[in-house]
Amino acid sequence: MLTNKMAQRSRTKPANSQHDDQEPKHHKHHHVLRSILLLLLIIYTITSMQRLLISPHPPPLLLHLDQETKNNLQADHHKQSNNPTLCSSLIDGSITDVNTVLCCDRSHERTDVCYMRGKIRTDHNTSTILISGPGLDTESSIRAETIRPYTRKWEAGIMNTIDELTLRPSPSDSLHTACDVMHAVPGVVFSTGGYTGNVYHEFNDGLIPLYITTERFEGEVVLVVLEYHSWWMTKYGSVVEKMSNYEIVDFRRDRRVHCFSELIVGLKIHGELTIDPYLMPKGNKGINDFQALLNQGLTPSNPNHFMQSQVSLSLPLPQEQKPKLTIFIRNKSRVILNLKEVIRACQRVGFNVQILNPKRSTPLSEIHTALSSSQAMLAVHGAAMTHFLFMQPGSILIQIVPLGLDWPAETYYGEPAKKLGLRYMEYKLAKHESSLSKEYDSHDPVLVNPLVITSKGWSETKKIYLEKQNVRLNIRRFSKELARAHCHVYDTKVL
Template sequence: MVHHHRYNLLKKGGDEEAGTLLFLYYRRRRPNLLSVLFLSLLSCTFILAPRLFSASSSLSHLCSFGVQNEGFVGNIDVNAPLCSSIPNGRICCDRSHFRSDICFMKGDVRTHSPSSSVFLYSSKSNNGFISYVSSMIDDGEQEEHDELQHERIKPYTRKWEPSIMDTIDELDLISKRANLGVHHPCDLIHNVPAVIFSTGGYTGNLYHEFNDGIMPLYITSQHFNKKVVFFILDYRNWWVIKYGDIISHLSDHPVIDFIGDNRTHCFTEAIIGLRIHDELTVDSSLMRSNESIVDFRNLLDRAYWPRIRGLIQEEEQETVDKKMSTSPTSGSVFDYQARKPKLVILSRNGSRAIMNENSLVKTSEEMGFQVQVLRPERTTELAKIYRSLNSSDVMIGVHGAAMTHFLFMKPGSVLIQVIPLGTEWAAETYYGEPARKLGLKYIGYKIKGRESSLFDEYDKDDPVLRNPSSFTKKGWEYTKKIYLEDQTVRLELRRFGKRLARAYYCITGIHPQSSLE
């Protein structure tokens, strides 16, 4: 409400500014009656003249059903997001979304990293009368009334979590009058917009890196067609390296460490914060050109294929160097294997690991799959993981952050998510629903109590086994401790085999033969 009130005051232009400055002038000096009358008449002239000479324009506005707003296009789309169009010299912040805030600055925009600030210098109110009155105010009072607008923002997309937002650096966005002097001369002038965001918070967890960072960055910046500069708060060099392939397809310019780079960067437009739609998705109805999650996935394809081609060439060269000969028999086996549907198992160690993984591999191979066990580490190159999953027909994984890799699968592929006790809601919300939006054929496998390691730790009638929701509703800490950190899985392969058979049929149209039948 305070922000909205302040913004409306700014929209009214010079009327209030003239009145305020006159008040300051009278407060400092006690002129005689004649001077007071003269200045009052002069101020009224400045205030009323624009209205007297624009009567016809005002009348035409009365007959218009479009929203009239200074500096905006006449007929505004009421369904457009807040701040979708702003005039020069303004700061507009959209704080309506529960996930994130986002602010827009347009005009003479300048960064100032030592004070964690971004300044906007406005010349809109610069006219002779106000300059005359301003000259009568001493420097202290002038500095006091220097700011036109002041906003604060933490540019991270988990606004509803105070504990994590407390760890995010805050930026001050300050609008000032240019006629009072520009205090931050430009060191580098950019002819493209800036987008400023944070890589703090939960960065380090794959799910959050995509959901809270990479996908919102795509949503916010892709319409610039790479003509944009990214500034990062809570800068992490490893993050820039890890996601460099994607970043290079969103921006033609090097990423800049906002705090670490002390130069004053100047722009005509800046976006502070990122828009986010939902869990691991892109809502086409909210995008300018109706881009969807499939378009985001296509971006990943363009980003990683140059590196994948390089990996293939390296492997081919190694084959030549080793002078490996291929007999006709082994060649025919290779051709046969290539025709088999490929199944990738995302392997976990520790919590939520599949304890009978080797048996799962054997069962899958007997059913007719070509099986690859993928064990991604924190340092594993994403292009290598993308290559494996992009060429797969089926992926199996236990609920957890690594399931985010479903984004690397081609639409039409099959995703089987093993759902441990106490994780049903999260499994569906974070991965099941987004996978379907991508066009994957999703199969959720909810384990029985006897398939969980918790079955050996608790009585069979314990609520931990019989009613997990009674614990998960107590909060994240209960869910994390009991169901995420202390649980492993041992699949009943006869029961799970039905999901494998279903996946095989979805890919090949053939009912597989299995030793489990």
């Protein structure tokens, strides 16, 4: 009996041993397959997200919606309002075959943009835009949206100054007011409030986003303006007219009821003074196209006309063999204290110098004329740097960077200028070239480690480095940069 049991164990052990050897192999093979499948799934997900984020067109799923999905989208307003991808596609015009829609894309950190399609009417008395149509006949389907159509939504203080609009679906029988004006083309609603009055913000927060949002309509769009300023239209009217073939609607003062079948409320924005072609609906428009529009709008019928009362020349008209350098001067802060020496240094290296000191009333076309015919531009960091948009690609932009302003100088003007195709140069002040060296000890962080100050926030940066600082350039050191710029002019064959 003992022998039989031992034999039985002997027969059983190899079998169990063989199973034990196979089990790890089986599990190992199973884990490898699972790992491969998981890796493929991750790659697919990442690739899909990248395509969704960078593609100027929506994914095929959105381009080819079946009828059931379209019906669901029209019926489920709550879902529409919380579907930024769908709403973005409607705003870009990638999806057009839906009847009645009210949605908002609030996914961008800088701006909210809402889209309406249906029977749309304005009500300036209540700051409301009403929409009716199929699927909006019951109160249960109504979801109102509110929006302040300005492109700096992260700045609560300035956004609180922007007029708020309510976009409200309404049953058809509640819209008794007849249309005074029935527009046959879509409309775009935006605000000219906020920081309007500062040329950088006028372009960055307004005009460029307006171009980004309206370009796909090729002029067949009505512009509806909140907080309309007549001076703004006087200044930029010739540019705005290149974006719209129709009279602008002043939302507050125009008491008529305006009706649309399609409306975009708010503006899209890509970044600082720039346009990303990959984010444009057709994927083929960039900042150079916006510049071309500026050139069309700002080139006067007589390009030789130049009003001396607003812009003065420091020298006689440029000689043909010398490139022209235009210097913007400031009057309150970041003033060039030794301007005459700077002008003479520019002349010595071979530039003809033109001085610009534009006022708010200076026609934009005059500044455009001066810069579009210049081979180089020089300015201390500030809003006037925005005028580099008038410079021809290949021209030289020299930015004088005061203490503590390295990051905004590069972000707001340096990088955008390079994207436009300019040769960008910067002259960073040494501490002894700043007027702050007269107010602070030589070892004070304000002079030797500005990051200590700027890390406290923009208000502290503004108070010290923007509002209290003037510049006195070291002419010997600065002349080296001027000579390099002069060589670049001929290297790039701007003349």
